[in-house]
Amino acid sequence: MTSKYIPADRLTAWLDELAASNRVLVPVRDNAAVAFQPYTGGDQELVLDTQATTPPKGSVFPASEPLMTFEYRKDEENPGKVDVAVQPTMEAAPTVVxxxxxxxxxxxxIFDRVYNTDGMRDHYYAARRKNTSFVSLVCKETASSCxxxxxxxxPADTRGSDVLATPVGQGYVLEPITEQGKALVESxxxxxATQEQLDATAQVKQDARDSLGDAVDVSEAQEALLxxxxxMEFWQDVSAKCISCGACTYLCPTCYCFNITDESCGxxxxxxxxxxxxxSYLFTLEGSGHNPRPTKAHRxxxxxxxxxxxxxxxxxxxxACCGCGRCIKSCPVSVDIREIVLRAMETATAETKAS
Structure with a gap:
C-alpha cells in the first residue's frame, strides 16, 4: 500500500473530508485533561504532541450505553396479563479516531478475543468495531511511564491501527495498514510520500524505540502471579497505598468489565x-452480603x-496490557504496576529457591 504525506496546514482539510461521511473523534483539551471528542472543524485545537489522558476506548465500547428499551403493556382483553415489548438500541455510525x-x-x-469471536460475539461491540477506523500517531517521544x-x-506498533501517522518535518507520513486504512488515505x-520522507519516518520510529531503553522480560510473570x-502478605504490602479509586481501570485501554442496570419511569x-x-468493593459483592474479594489487596x-x-x-x-502507562501516570498515590510485576517475579523466584 502506498504511503502518503500531508502537511500540517492541510490536516484540517483532510479531517473535514473524513467528517463528511464519518463521525470523527480527535484529542482536544478538556479542562486539565486531553480527551477524544467529536471533530467540529478547523477552529478546534487538536492536542497531538502528547498522549491523551483518556484512551479512545469509548469509541467502540462506550462508558455508558442503552442496550435496549422496554415497555410494559397490559393486555386489553385480559387486564391481569402484562406483556413486555423490547426494542434493541444499537448505534454503530462509521467512525474515524x-x-x-x-x-x-x-x-x-485484547477486547476482540473476548467480545468478537466465533464462539462469543457481543453484537454491539462487534458492530462498532467493524465501523471504526484508527489513525494512530507514532510516538515521537516517550514518557517515563511508558x-x-x-x-x-x-511506539510504532501496527496491531489494531488502520493508518499509522508519523510526524515528519512539518507534516505526517500516513502508512495504510488495512484496507479500511487504504480507503481513508485515498484523498x-x-x-x-517521498523516499526522503519514508527514510525520516523510519528514523523517527527507531529513535522513539531507542528512547524506551531495554525491555524487561516479563515472561515469568504468568507463573509467578499464580x-x-x-x-496475602505480599498483596497487602503492594496494595498498602492504593485507595481503590479505580482511576487505573477507567483510564485503561484494555479493561473491559461492565455492569448492567435497568432504569425505568412508569x-x-x-x-x-x-x-x-x-x-471497587461493590464489584464482586454478592446479594447474600458475601464478597470473595473483601479487601483492596484481593482486588x-x-x-x-x-x-x-x-x-x-x-x-x-x-x-492484557498495552503498556500505555496511564495507570501509573494518573494514579493519585503512585501505584506502579511495573513494580508489582517485578516484585512478584522476584518474590516467586526467591520462594522457589528457598523451597
Whole structure:
C-alpha cells in the first residue's frame, strides 16, 4: 500500500473530508485533561504532541450505553396479563479516531478475543468495531511511564491501527495498514510520500524505540502471579497505598468489565451497560452480603493477575496490557504496576529457591 504525506496546514482539510461521511473523534483539551471528542472543524485545537489522558476506548465500547428499551403493556382483553415489548438500541455510525497512540488502538485486540469471536460475539461491540477506523500517531517521544516494549509492543506498533501517522518535518507520513486504512488515505488532499520522507519516518520510529531503553522480560510473570495467589502478605504490602479509586481501570485501554442496570419511569425504561471497576468493593459483592474479594489487596491481586497471568493463560500468552502507562501516570498515590510485576517475579523466584 502506498504511503502518503500531508502537511500540517492541510490536516484540517483532510479531517473535514473524513467528517463528511464519518463521525470523527480527535484529542482536544478538556479542562486539565486531553480527551477524544467529536471533530467540529478547523477552529478546534487538536492536542497531538502528547498522549491523551483518556484512551479512545469509548469509541467502540462506550462508558455508558442503552442496550435496549422496554415497555410494559397490559393486555386489553385480559387486564391481569402484562406483556413486555423490547426494542434493541444499537448505534454503530462509521467512525474515524484520529490522533490516538498505537498502544490505544492495540487495546482493542485484547477486547476482540473476548467480545468478537466465533464462539462469543457481543453484537454491539462487534458492530462498532467493524465501523471504526484508527489513525494512530507514532510516538515521537516517550514518557517515563511508558512500557509498551515490556509487553511486546513499541511506539510504532501496527496491531489494531488502520493508518499509522508519523510526524515528519512539518507534516505526517500516513502508512495504510488495512484496507479500511487504504480507503481513508485515498484523498487528493494527500501527496505520495517521498523516499526522503519514508527514510525520516523510519528514523523517527527507531529513535522513539531507542528512547524506551531495554525491555524487561516479563515472561515469568504468568507463573509467578499464580504462585503468589494465596500469599496475602505480599498483596497487602503492594496494595498498602492504593485507595481503590479505580482511576487505573477507567483510564485503561484494555479493561473491559461492565455492569448492567435497568432504569425505568412508569411503564417504560432502558437497559443500560456501563463500565465497571474491579477495584471497587461493590464489584464482586454478592446479594447474600458475601464478597470473595473483601479487601483492596484481593482486588489489586485480581487486576494485576488478570492482565499478566489469567488472560495470557487463556489467550496464548497474550498480555492484557498495552503498556500505555496511564495507570501509573494518573494514579493519585503512585501505584506502579511495573513494580508489582517485578516484585512478584522476584518474590516467586526467591520462594522457589528457598523451597
Amino acid at each position: 484520529f490522533g490516538c497512540r498505537p498502544c490505544d488502538a492495540r487495546g482493542f485486540t 512500557f509498551c516494549h515490556w509487553v511486546g509492543e513499541g 487528493k488532499t494527500l501527496d505520495n 504462585r503468589l495467589f494465596d500469599d 411503564n417504560q425504561g432502558f437497559r443500560i451497560r456501563s463500565w465497571d471497576n474491579c477495584m 489489586l491481586k485480581n487486576r494485576v493477575g488478570h492482565k499478566f497471568s489469567y488472560y495470557p493463560g487463556l489467550h496464548e500468552g497474550l498480555i
